[in-house]
Amino acid sequence: MVGPMTITERARKKAEKLDRLGELSAARDEERGVSLWQEAFRRLRRNPAAIVGTVVLGLFLLVAIVGPFFVPYAPTDTIGIREGLVKSGQGIIPGPSGDHWFGFDHQGRDEFSRLVVGARQTLLVGVVSTLIGLAIGALVGGVAGAAAGLGGRWGRWIDTALMRVVDMMLALPSLLLAVSIAALLGASLTTVMIAVGVVSVPVFARLLRGSMIAQANSDYVLAATSLGVRRSKIAIGHVLPNSLAPVIVQATLTLATAIIEAAALSFLGLGNPDTAIPEWGVMLADAQPYLGIRPALAIYPAVAIIITALGFTLLGEAMREALDPKLRK
């Protein structure tokens, strides 16, 4: 084994010379193994929009998780009526006071407590429905993308079939689709989650498919193919990890729309029929008849929905920027 040794030595000497040159001319990353995700995270930390979004969502999470344990009144306690303060029939719904920060709702329940407890429900619906959409959409899109990008003639056939189904779903207005599903399955919390989740399936599917097809044409896929790596392994090990960035961004943005859509379904009466558990959409619907008397009852949940959605959107946009390959150095 004289040959390889000599190569090694010669090559190493040259490489060391090269490295010294390299260190002089350019500052190399000192950390070992900085992946693209780590780099994206570093960029994210420097983005003010990301910080604002994270803070908003952090507060929202905190409220959703621990809030219900600290609320001053039970969200179902019709304390206002019991104490004779609220007479909805006569148009008497008191506003904020020292004891009841946001006043009462039409049934004499403490509005602030309901808002805080409602955060958990809203978060649950948003996250679960997005996960449902992500799981189904990524599965459909991943199969279609891998088939179209790497699968040859049969693959293109599979892709076409799957995408026609997805296109049909895309053709329906999302809220109409959600309402139909919710009406079909009967009003319940699970229904809301499924309905809102299914609506986001075509978006995830299309996105992942497009991203995978673009990646399947890249040089590293050709290089891996030239090394005899199996196609299934190329699809899962090479193409998929490179295609995930836009999907993750989309998931963050979808959380925002999912919350709004879940609220809309509740507003339309297709939400959780168990009104004991407050939900922002339900609160909005409940406030409707009293808009003339106490518009604030609609404004509180509306603002809560808007701020949460905005938080997710800010974070999503910031993530899009951080993961943008064009901004990579």
Add this chain to the structure above:
Amino acid sequence: MALLDVEDLSVTFRQRGKRTVRAVDGVSFSVDAGEVVGLVGESGCGKSVTSLALMGLLPRQPGIAVEGRADFDGTDLLRVDRRTMRDIRGRDVAMIFQDPLSSLNPVIPIGRQVTEVLARHRGLSGDAARKEAAELLDRVGIPDPNRRLKEYPHQLSGGMRQRALIAIAVACRPRLLIADEPTTALDVTIQAQILELLKDLVRDSGTALVMITHDLGVVAGMCDTVNVLYAGRVVETARRKPLFAEPRHPYTVGLLGSIPRLDAGRGERLSPIRGSVRDVLPWADGCAFAPRCDRQVDACLGQPPQLALTHTDRTYRCVNPVPPAGSPAPASPTAAEPAAEGIVPAQATAAEDAPAAVEDAPAPAEDAPAPVAERATPPAPREEESA
């Protein structure tokens, strides 16, 4: 018999509504173990399509037809089924690509990209694979290999990336290596190092190397045999020294003439080949190079020129070739009589005996920046638009 015998390889792209493109048109060459064979030509002459066809990497679509034979140690690479081809790729035949950054997966550490091949073809896994991967990186001259294994492609310099790519290609000790412009994306000092590395690998392992390049400097430093391609056909084949000493095909002469030279006098102008690769004639109508050729004669048109054989090592496809050095007055450009028989073997030997003169002409010192032939020619269009 040679390790790889390519016979009459043709690749045709047919697309509805567009002209049929014959990107590779009857290319034949052979490569022996331990030999470096160059495929040289400007952009769009079919070099890369040739390599992709040999690797079976052209998409299998109705519009793409690959014909001919590529006999690799008894197996026809163009005819084996996909499963067998996948086993051959990476194990027996491997390829090195032009752009090391885009050829490495950006989200996977280098180490996993090396061990993936080791797992696929040599059944190595876990620590054994990691150890072998570190040895491979060390072998191609990457310092501190254990650390590099954990790094991502964007953390490596261009030269390091190409070394890593070479390490992956030679991981399973392939018998044939196809390098498709392996140094084009690198700067010149790194180019020289990478070529040196490839040369060492070929010498020490007996791997056959097909070197695809547009850079005659690379050819001069590396190749034993050179095939000059034009518009999908081999127009001249020769051993390295005779080719540089006395190119016979006007296109080869043009390529050599368009290299910027350090020893050229001040104010001396480069002589580019006029026209561009777009100005080709379909081979069926005569010599594809005729519209750009200074030595065009009537016989160039009408029918495709045959490969003229001078002696065993040397063929060219021209009816009015450039006369060999030392022959009497150059043939008149209008002479219809082809001068194909003009070579006296003694003259070729004489050229071989004077290596100094030969080497000095176009070949740069091996570690010096290699001149890039294409810089002198106008930017050529991609092959889809041409031919």
